[in-house]
Amino acid sequence: MLAIQVQDTPGVQIHEHSLDCNEQLNKCIRWADALVIVFSITDYKSFELLSHLYHHVRQLHPGNMVPVVIVANKADLLHIKEVEPQQGLQLANMLGCTFYEVSVSENYNNVFNAFHLLCKEVNKQQITSTPERRRTSLIPRPKSPNMQDLKRRFKQALSAKVRTVTSV
Numbered sequence: 757m758l759a760i761q762v763q764d765t766p767g768v769q770i771h772e773h774s775l776d777c778n779e780q781l782n783k784c785i786r787w788a789d790a791l792v793i794v795f796s797i798t799d800y801k802s803f804e805l806l807s808h809l810y811h812h813v814r815q816l817h818p819g820n821m822v823p824v825v826i827v828a829n830k831a832d833l834l835h836i837k838e839v840e841p842q843q844g845l846q847l848a849n850m851l852g853c854t855f856y857e858v859s860v861s862e863n864y865n866n867v868f869n870a871f872h873l874l875c876k877e878v879n880k881q882q883i884t885s886t887p888e889r890r891r892t893s894l895i896p897r898p899k900s901p902n903m904q905d906l907k908r909r910f911k912q913a914l915s916a917k918v919r920t921v922t923s924v
C-alpha cells in the first residue's frame with residue numbers, strides 16, 4: 757500500500773543559501789520514501805526554491821537516494837510564464853531527476869505518469885534496500901496540517917456553539 761501526502765510549502769524561504777523550513781515540512785520529507793517537487797512555470801520564485809528543496813531532501817536523507825521527480829506545473833499558462841520549460845528540464849538533468857511538464861487544469865495524464873514512475877522507483881528501491889533503510893519507512897505519516905487546521909476550526913466552532921447554547 758502507498759500513502760501520498762500533498763504538502764504545501766508556506767513560509768519556506770531561502771536564507772543565506774540554505775533553506776528555512778518549518779518542522780512540519782521536515783517531518784514530511786523525513787517520512788517520505790520518494791518525492792515529487794512541483795514548481796509553477798508562472799512563478800520564478802517557485803523555480804528558484806526547487807534546487808534548495810532538492811538539496812534539503814538529500815540532507816534529511818543522508819546516504820539514501822530517495823527518488824525525486826520534478827514537475828513543472830501550469831504548462832497551459834505560456835503567455836504569463838516566468839520560467840522556460842527548457843530551464844526546468846536542464847535543472848532536473850543536473851540534479852539527476854526525472855522531469856515532467858504538466859497542466860493540472862488541462863490534462864492529468866502526465867500527473868499520473870509522474871506518480872506512476874515514482875511508485876515504480878520506490879518499489880524497485882524497496883526490493884533492493886537494506887534492513888536499515890527499510891526501518892526508516894516505519895516513521896509514522898505526519899498529520900496533514902490541513903486536517904489539523906480543520907479539526908481546530910471545528911472545535912472552535914463547536915465551543916462557540918456550546919457557549920451560545922449555555923448563555924441562552
Ligand SMILES: Nc1nc2c(ncn2[C@@H]2O[C@H](COP(=O)(O)OP(=O)(O)OP(=O)(O)O)[C@@H](O)[C@H]2O)c(=O)[nH]1
Pocket residue numbers: 764829830831832833858859860861862
Ligand atoms: N491554469 C492553470 N491553473 C492552475 C494549474 N494548477 C493550479 N492552478 C490554479 O492555480 C491556483 C493556485 O493553485 P494551488 O493548488 O492553490 O497551488 P499553490 O501551490 O497553493 O499556489 P500558491 O497559491 O501560489 O501557493 C488555483 O487557482 C488553481 O486552480 C494549472 O495547471 N493551470
